[in-house]
Amino acid sequence: MIVPRLIERKRDGGQLTSGEIHELVTAYADDKVPDYQMAALLMAIYFNGLDRAEMNALMEAMLESGERLDFSRLPLPRIDKHSTGGVGDKTSLILAPLIASLGVAVPMMSGRGLGHTGGTLDKLESIPGFRTGLSLAEAQKQVAEIGCAMLGQTEEIVPADRKLYALRDATATVEVIPLIAASIMSKKVAESLTGLVLDIKRGSGSFLPHLEDELELARAMIDLGVRHACPVVALLTAMDRPLGEACGNALEVAEAIDVLKGGGPPDLIEVTMALGAEMLVLAGTATTREAARAIMRDAIISGRALEKFEEVIAAQGGEARVVRDPSRLPQSALQKQFGAPRAGIVQTVDPRAIGHGVISLGGGRTRMEDTVDPSVGFVISAKPGARVEKGQRLADVHAQDEKGITAGIAILESAIAIGDSAPASLPLISHRVTAKGVEEL
Amino acid sequence: MIVPRLIERKRDGGQLTSGEIHELVTAYADDKVPDYQMAALLMAIYFNGLDRAEMNALMEAMLESGERLDFSRLPLPRIDKHSTGGVGDKTSLILAPLIASLGVAVPMMSGRGLGHTGGTLDKLESIPGFRTGLSLAEAQKQVAEIGCAMLGQTEEIVPADRKLYALRDATATVEVIPLIAASIMSKKVAESLTGLVLDIKRGSGSFLPHLEDELELARAMIDLGVRHACPVVALLTAMDRPLGEACGNALEVAEAIDVLKGGGPPDLIEVTMALGAEMLVLAGTATTREAARAIMRDAIISGRALEKFEEVIAAQGGEARVVRDPSRLPQSALQKQFGAPRAGIVQTVDPRAIGHGVISLGGGRTRMEDTVDPSVGFVISAKPGARVEKGQRLADVHAQDEKGITAGIAILESAIAIGDSAPASLPLISHRVTAKGVEEL
Numbered sequence: 001m002i003v004p005r006l007i008e009r010k011r012d013g014g015q016l017t018s019g020e021i022h023e024l025v026t027a028y029a030d031d032k033v034p035d036y037q038m039a040a041l042l043m044a045i046y047f048n049g050l051d052r053a054e055m056n057a058l059m060e061a062m063l064e065s066g067e068r069l070d071f072s073r074l075p076l077p078r079i080d081k082h083s084t085g086g087v088g089d090k091t092s093l094i095l096a097p098l099i100a101s102l103g104v105a106v107p108m109m110s111g112r113g114l115g116h117t118g119g120t121l122d123k124l125e126s127i128p129g130f131r132t133g134l135s136l137a138e139a140q141k142q143v144a145e146i147g148c149a150m151l152g153q154t155e156e157i158v159p160a161d162r163k164l165y166a167l168r169d170a171t172a173t174v175e176v177i178p179l180i181a182a183s184i185m186s187k188k189v190a191e192s193l194t195g196l197v198l199d200i201k202r203g204s205g206s207f208l209p210h211l212e213d214e215l216e217l218a219r220a221m222i223d224l225g226v227r228h229a230c231p232v233v234a235l236l237t238a239m240d241r242p243l244g245e246a247c248g249n250a251l252e253v254a255e256a257i258d259v260l261k262g263g264g265p266p267d268l269i270e271v272t273m274a275l276g277a278e279m280l281v282l283a284g285t286a287t288t289r290e291a292a293r294a295i296m297r298d299a300i301i302s303g304r305a306l307e308k309f310e311e312v313i314a315a316q317g318g319e320a321r322v323v324r325d326p327s328r329l330p331q332s333a334l335q336k337q338f339g340a341p342r343a344g345i346v347q348t349v350d351p352r353a354i355g356h357g358v359i360s361l362g363g364g365r366t367r368m369e370d371t372v373d374p375s376v377g378f379v380i381s382a383k384p385g386a387r388v389e390k391g392q393r394l395a396d397v398h399a400q401d402e403k404g405i406t407a408g409i410a411i412l413e414s415a416i417a418i419g420d421s422a423p424a425s426l427p428l429i430s431h432r433v434t435a436k437g438v439e440e441l
Numbered sequence: 442m443i444v445p446r447l448i449e450r451k452r453d454g455g456q457l458t459s460g461e462i463h464e465l466v467t468a469y470a471d472d473k474v475p476d477y478q479m480a481a482l483l484m485a486i487y488f489n490g491l492d493r494a495e496m497n498a499l500m501e502a503m504l505e506s507g508e509r510l511d512f513s514r515l516p517l518p519r520i521d522k523h524s525t526g527g528v529g530d531k532t533s534l535i536l537a538p539l540i541a542s543l544g545v546a547v548p549m550m551s552g553r554g555l556g557h558t559g560g561t562l563d564k565l566e567s568i569p570g571f572r573t574g575l576s577l578a579e580a581q582k583q584v585a586e587i588g589c590a591m592l593g594q595t596e597e598i599v600p601a602d603r604k605l606y607a608l609r610d611a612t613a614t615v616e617v618i619p620l621i622a623a624s625i626m627s628k629k630v631a632e633s634l635t636g637l638v639l640d641i642k643r644g645s646g647s648f649l650p651h652l653e654d655e656l657e658l659a660r661a662m663i664d665l666g667v668r669h670a671c672p673v674v675a676l677l678t679a680m681d682r683p684l685g686e687a688c689g690n691a692l693e694v695a696e697a698i699d700v701l702k703g704g705g706p707p708d709l710i711e712v713t714m715a716l717g718a719e720m721l722v723l724a725g726t727a728t729t730r731e732a733a734r735a736i737m738r739d740a741i742i743s744g745r746a747l748e749k750f751e752e753v754i755a756a757q758g759g760e761a762r763v764v765r766d767p768s769r770l771p772q773s774a775l776q777k778q779f780g781a782p783r784a785g786i787v788q789t790v791d792p793r794a795i796g797h798g799v800i801s802l803g804g805g806r807t808r809m810e811d812t813v814d815p816s817v818g819f820v821i822s823a824k825p826g827a828r829v830e831k832g833q834r835l836a837d838v839h840a841q842d843e844k845g846i847t848a849g850i851a852i853l854e855s856a857i858a859i860g861d862s863a864p865a866s867l868p869l870i871s872h873r874v875t876a877k878g879v880e881e882l
Binding site: 003004005007008011034035036037038039040042043044046047167169170171172173 | 444445446448449452475476477478479480481483484485487488608610611612613614
């Protein structure tokens with residue numbers, strides 16, 4: 001293998017063979033190919049892409065660089081949900097216990113906040129004592145015992161992906177659909193899933209700005225899933241405004257608990273139910289999405305979903321009492337209402353401004369070594385299209401001091417626009433993509 | 442400076458400011474920007490290019506990373522000649538002493554063989570004792586004393602270019618016109634030239650396969666020259682066959698001496714005179730190219746050019762007697778004639794096959810640490826278009842053993858094609874490019 005010749009071929013629009021990709025990724029994971037050659041290849045891939053066979057070879061090579069969860073003795077369907085990242089998106093916190101309470105194993109591997117988006121691990125860690133750093137063996141055992149574990153990507157899983165991702169982040173080669181698809185799917189196949197539901201975010205708060213890219217990502221991941229006995233269903237959902245009301249780690253856990261108790265904001269409930277219905281149909285627990293919704297409603301009304309969340313929290317060392325008494329979650333020192341500066345119709349609630357705002361209040365990281373304040377953030381009841389009176393409460397800022405409150409109000413002022421006409425918002429759930437094709441909803 | 446943002450901007454087709462390029466290259470030369478980020482940027486530049494201002498900023502940043510020759514107290518014009526690399530091209534060996542013998546300083550910095558092409562340093566080192574590794578101070582002193590020094594790129598000159606070039610070589614980002622132009626011109630401006638003549642090779646044996654690319658390289662280097670008080674004139678010359686007859690280090694030195702004595706093959710004489718005439722006009726030594734040719738002929742006939750070559754060789758520790766007695770140059774143990782396998786018209790003499798052939802006989806490197814056998818190579822009198830009889834001597838192989846002779850004959854058999862019609866060869870000198878524009882010759 002002469003690496004510059006492989007880079008050259010991809011640079012000139014040619015294809016790499018599966019054998020070449022496998023040898024290259026394996027050598028890279030073993031530190032035998034230098035970062036600079038891989039960086040040049042990644043940029044060539046940015047321009048010239050990878051075809052389906054190349055993408056699959058990349059995914060398999062990354063998968064083989066590490067261990068997998070072993071569920072060969074677990075007779076349950078195993079379903080995970082993955083989102084491309086958003087603001088206010090706490091559906092994972094709801095779906096993991098909800099779906100696990102219905103006899104489906106949910107080995108959920110999540111990430112931390114990235115860019116302006118929040119991360120499930122950061123949210124879970126706002127529960128006092130909650131430990132997300134499970135080993136592969138601990139996760140396997142917990143899934144076998146209580147049907148669910150919520151953990152971070154361990155050292156053992158797809159190390160080549162971790163190394164490649166860090167390089168992509170440093171070389172402006174993150175936004176490449178086949179690389180994104182192979183990266184996500186390598187982790188999901190390593191979880192030994194029997195099905196995956198994908199939530200692809202659309203709009204100003206999402207990573208992929210064009211519908212065609214979002215559909216292509218869905219198709220690419222579905223293709224990889226088909227090749228590895230892991231059927232994938234993707235929903236395209238709106239991220240031109242935050243999902244639900246709470247934005248900030250502990251605030252989002254509290255809102256997730258609300259939904260598990262039968263409450264919560266309608267948009268959050270609808271996206272959660274739509275994703276959950278796909279999970280249950282993939283699991284074979286329900287034959288139709290309508291039936292799946294009914295089963296989920298029962299699990300919520302009966303309290304079983306909430307109990308499962310308590311069980312997961314307790315199993316991972318967290319204070320399970322937060323579920324019954326969310327006031328035990330970290331609380332910010334100060335809260336302040338934000339009223340509408342004028343009467344009119346809410347035009348936009350900018351998710352990037354809100355996401356970056358949470359970080360600037362201390363609720364996220366600008367560097368990996370930053371510590372996160374779980375209590376701060378926003379609760380924004382205003383939604384685009386809502387008619388509001390002057391002074392009407394649109395949101396609350398949660399901050400630790402007056403400086404934070406002032407900053408938070410300024411962020412809301414710039415993020416929430418009020419006008420006079422009906423705004424053009426994206427439909428909450430616009431497309432459903434399966435191996436059979438794309439349905440516009 | 443956030444490097445991934447700069448990579449991203451270039452990736453997306455934007456421009457980098459001169460300040461950004463300067464900061465980036467300076468940090469890279471100081472090992473403060475990692476190779477992998479530079480590699481990703483280089484590949485983005487491969488796809489999206491650099492405009493003239495970016496290219497100039499890159500050149501200036503590389504220039505400022507090191508030292509320059511200081512000729513502030515030398516009242517002579519200083520002219521160099523640079524070729525993009527070919528097979529059988531020994532014009533530098535002739536021009537340096539010839540032009541220096543006419544009162545023009547020639548601080549000539551050359552390279553080693555690269556790919557299938559030969560290198561002036563390797564050729565000079567076939568002269569017993571010749572030392573090409575002059576320091577900057579030694580080169581300056583020698584140019585002041587005898588008007589000419591022939592040296593390799595020193596450690597002190599444009600270290601950023603050396604580091605970048607090694608990275609480009611390992612990441613398939615060599616063939617990028619603004620990077621080539623900035624790399625060459627950074628070295629030439631560091632030589633403190635008052636003019637530069639560029640020999641851009643065309644055809645199957647050249648690095649740039651398309652005429653438009655060759656003209657663009659000429660224009661780019663002319664533009665950089667204009668910005669740094671170093672006027673550049675470029676000639677586009679044929680490299681669809683070797684230049685002259687000798688291909689191999691000592692064989693080429695012998696042929697260069699032939700030309701300095703008034704002999705040598707007509708094509709080599711013509712290219713040398715054309716390049717030399719441009720050098721003398723740039724120097725102000727002659728007002729027209731015709732007058733310059735007459736002056737050069739005088740320098741050859743009078744023996745002054747040859748004496749200057751003896752002087753340069755002696756100054757750099759070499760055995761100057763090779764000039765009067767070329768049999769003192771290294772000789773191969775065996776020589777063998779190659780006769781035409783059939784009657785007809787010579788169609789092609791493939792320069793890449795011949796260049797790689799010299800390497801395979803031991804006359805070049807496949808790895809940097811290889812030692813070069815100066816004596817081996819080919820002397821090929823056959824030129825495309827020549828009518829030959831069966832068995833007529835077309836070439837000689839110079840090799841150290843029977844195995845080398847057999848290999849050399851096989852190389853000639855595959856490199857020299859004989860047919861029946863007149864071949865389509867490139868004109869020996871096809872274009873002349875100056876700041877005023879392109880003249881087709």
